[in-house]
Amino acid sequence: MSGLVWETEWRIALRRPRLFALNVLVPLLLAVPIAVSEAPAGHAAAVYAVLFVIHATFGSAIPLVRDAETGLVGRALRAGVRPGEYLLERCASGALLDGVQLLPSLLVACWGLGSDAAAFAVALASLVLALWAANLLGVLVAAAARTIAEAALFAAVSALLLLHVSGVFRAGAPGSLSARIEAAAPFRAIHEALLHSAGGGARPDLTIALAWAVVLPAILLLLATRLGPRLAGTPPRDAPGRVM
Amino acid sequence: MLRAIGVSYSYGSSPNGVHDADLAVAKGEVIGLVGPNGAGKSTLLRLLDGQMEPQTGRVERPPPRTAEGRVDYGFTAEETPHFESLSGLHNALFFARAAGLDRTAATEAVERLFERLALSEHAALPVAEYSFGARRKLALVEAMAHDPSLLLLDEPTLGLDAESRTRLAALLAERAHAGTGIVLSSHDAAFVEEVAHHVVFIVRGRTRRGGRPDELIEALDGAVNLIFNLSGPLRSPPEPRGPDWTVIDDGNPIVVRAERGQAALPEVSRALLSAGADIREVHVREPGLGDAFRRIMGEELGPPPRGES
Numbered sequence: 001m002s003g004l005v006w007e008t009e010w011r012i013a014l015r016r017p018r019l020f021a022l023n024v025l026v027p028l029l030l031a032v033p034i035a036v037s038e039a040p041a042g043h044a045a046a047v048y049a050v051l052f053v054i055h056a057t058f059g060s061a062i063p064l065v066r067d068a069e070t071g072l073v074g075r076a077l078r079a080g081v082r083p084g085e086y087l088l089e090r091c092a093s094g095a096l097l098d099g100v101q102l103l104p105s106l107l108v109a110c111w112g113l114g115s116d117a118a119a120f121a122v123a124l125a126s127l128v129l130a131l132w133a134a135n136l137l138g139v140l141v142a143a144a145a146r147t148i149a150e151a152a153l154f155a156a157v158s159a160l161l162l163l164h165v166s167g168v169f170r171a172g173a174p175g176s177l178s179a180r181i182e183a184a185a186p187f188r189a190i191h192e193a194l195l196h197s198a199g200g201g202a203r204p205d206l207t208i209a210l211a212w213a214v215v216l217p218a219i220l221l222l223l224a225t226r227l228g229p230r231l232a233g234t235p236p237r238d239a240p241g242r243v244m
Numbered sequence: 245m246l247r248a249i250g251v252s253y254s255y256g257s258s259p260n261g262v263h264d265a266d267l268a269v270a271k272g273e274v275i276g277l278v279g280p281n282g283a284g285k286s287t288l289l290r291l292l293d294g295q296m297e298p299q300t301g302r303v304e305r306p307p308p309r310t311a312e313g314r315v316d317y318g319f320t321a322e323e324t325p326h327f328e329s330l331s332g333l334h335n336a337l338f339f340a341r342a343a344g345l346d347r348t349a350a351t352e353a354v355e356r357l358f359e360r361l362a363l364s365e366h367a368a369l370p371v372a373e374y375s376f377g378a379r380r381k382l383a384l385v386e387a388m389a390h391d392p393s394l395l396l397l398d399e400p401t402l403g404l405d406a407e408s409r410t411r412l413a414a415l416l417a418e419r420a421h422a423g424t425g426i427v428l429s430s431h432d433a434a435f436v437e438e439v440a441h442h443v444v445f446i447v448r449g450r451t452r453r454g455g456r457p458d459e460l461i462e463a464l465d466g467a468v469n470l471i472f473n474l475s476g477p478l479r480s481p482p483e484p485r486g487p488d489w490t491v492i493d494d495g496n497p498i499v500v501r502a503e504r505g506q507a508a509l510p511e512v513s514r515a516l517l518s519a520g521a522d523i524r525e526v527h528v529r530e531p532g533l534g535d536a537f538r539r540i541m542g543e544e545l546g547p548p549p550r551g552e553s
Contacts, residue, residue, distance in 0.1 A: 004341050008327065008334075015329040015370070071325040078295065079342040079386075080315040 005081060005089035013097050023059070023101040027051055031105040035112025041198035048109045049130075049168050049191045050160070056098045056131045057159040058152065060091065060138025064231065065151040068142065074232035083228025084221045091135040091217070098131045115197030122203060126193035129209040133186040134159065136216040143227040163187050186212040245271050245425045246394055251291055251301035252449075262287045263449040264301065269425040271393070274416060276440030276457075277429040278537050284449035285429035286322065289396050292427060293319045306394060314344035318387035318395045322402060324379070326371040332382045333358070333367040336389060343390035350389065357385040360415055362408060377403040384412065388419065395419065397428040401435050413439050433534035437461075443533065445540045452540055460536040467539075469529040470500040470512055472521065479520025486511055492538060501535060 013020055030051055034044050067073045077083055106127055110120045141158055145151035163169065166185035172178030182188055185208075192204035220227070247268040254261040262284040269275045277285045290296045291303055310316050326335050333354065340350035358364045361381045366374060374382065380403040387395060395416075401409050409432075416439050420426055430436050436443060437457045444454040454460070470489075474496045482498065484491050489508045493499035498516065502508035506528055516523060 002341070004338065008330070008338055011334060012327060012329055071323075072327070074295075075325055076338075076342060078293075078319070079339045080309075080344055081342045 009093035027105040045194035056134030060135040061141040064142035068231040084224035094135040095132040113198035119197040123193040126189040130190035247304040251298035265451040274426040276436035279446035318392040324383035328372040339386040340389040353389040437533035471527040475522040482519040
């Protein structure tokens with residue numbers, strides 16, 4: 001990893017202050033009314049979890065499809081950037097950018113839920129892990145989509161499905177199969193951390209979220225030589241099978 | 245260093261594409277690909293670059309990277325996407341570093357090329373604010389900054405002003421002298437004549453006989469272009485051709501290719517006068533690569549319809 005893509009993504013983000021501000025303010029438009037309302041903590045925590053995961057999945061998938069459509073992904077790969085490096089550095093910069101943009105919303109959410117400092121720290125760690133996983137999910141979505149509209153649809157469906165599997169909308173009965181699946185799902189930790197901020201539930205175990213944070217990039221790296229050319233539309237410079 | 249042997253690539257039922265094309269470029273050689281729109285020049289360049297694999301035939305390419313890991317190809321397409329919100333300098337640095345240069349070497353190489361192609365004053369501007377010509381120069385910088393041993397340039401003079409075109413010709417000559425193999429496609433026959441060591445004509449996707457530009461021009465056997473400037477419009481369209489001359493542009497000026505040189509001048513003048521031409525002045529232009537290409541095209545496609553050059 002050279003850091004070239006990471007550096008470029010940050011540079012692009014900083015050159016677009018309006019977009020950056022919108023990405024801070026729009027989540028707040030949802031978070032603030034819920035935080036100041038009498039919404040039950042369980043419902044509020046679910047909405048915040050959906051907001052954070054959807055924000056990151058869309059934010060990863062849609063710009064990637066747009067750059068694939070303009071030919072920029074193909075150009076970067078043909079110029080010599082390796083597919084795995086390109087995708088992982090995009091995800092890493094995207095997750096950190098999302099974290100910065102969503103931090104005010106998390107602060108508002110935790111304030112609304114009555115969180116103390118320790119619970120906020122756990123929620124922040126869970127948020128970073130969730131955003132990392134959601135950005136990686138966004139890359140998979142982008143590789144499956146052919147248009148921005150398809151990417152938006154696939155991002156919404158896959159993120160909501162994984163949130164459901166993570167027990168955000170309805171928790172499975174203790175000991176049941178669905179409860180065991182929920183315990184191993186990638187967005188379980190952020191939901192539990194938000195519930196914990198409200199004083200409900202145990203402090204979340206971040207082990208599973210950490211495991212996803214390692215497994216998902218490993219999967220992405222394994223698939224990168226397939227995903228890269230798919231996004232690029234043409235084989236990258238070092239693609240296997242090129243006739244020399 | 246690069247060789248295409250009988251390569252073909254078709255786009256479904258479209259007649260466009262490349263059919264059984266052969267091409268070879270040696271170290272330090274500049275090959276000019278000349279052909280009309282849709283002849284297959286861009287497709288052939290993409291096949292050479294490996295962006296597409298031929299459906300039949302094969303391309304023998306050098307390894308994509310040097311032993312040090314630097315990308316050894318440079319490519320510009322007619323349309324080159326950029327990071328629009330970033331400056332030209334940051335775009336060029338991205339592609340130079342992607343190709344394997346470290347930050348210092350990339351900065352030095354990019355700044356040198358910005359200077360050479362007169363792009364320095366635009367370096368800090370976002371690409372979104374670039375003119376078409378500035379974008380084209382930026383794409384050329386990006387293709388060359390990592391000093392590849394093979395350069396594939398699609399219409400490199402498109403959008404360039406005369407000064408930039410001269411600068412580019414000098415830059416390509418230097419690169420070739422240093423051993424870079426260059427294949428460029430262009431509609432700009434004068435530019436190809438200036439920089440190419442060998443010209444390959446491509447017509448309807450098939451590579452046709454080529455040669456050194458001076459040989460191709462000599463093969464025209466004394467043919468010249470007669471250029472008639474008129475004081476006003478013609479009363480009726482001129483005769484499209486005579487026994488040894490052909491009207492290749494019937495606008496004002498009228499351009500006539502005379503196969504046996506100036507000897508055709510009286511006859512052509514008479515033909516134009518009878519069409520009502522008020523001839524103000526006549527120039528005789530020595531033939532160039534464009535004329536050699538028109539002859540090839542004429543042989544391939546038959547005489548042009550009336551009014552078409």
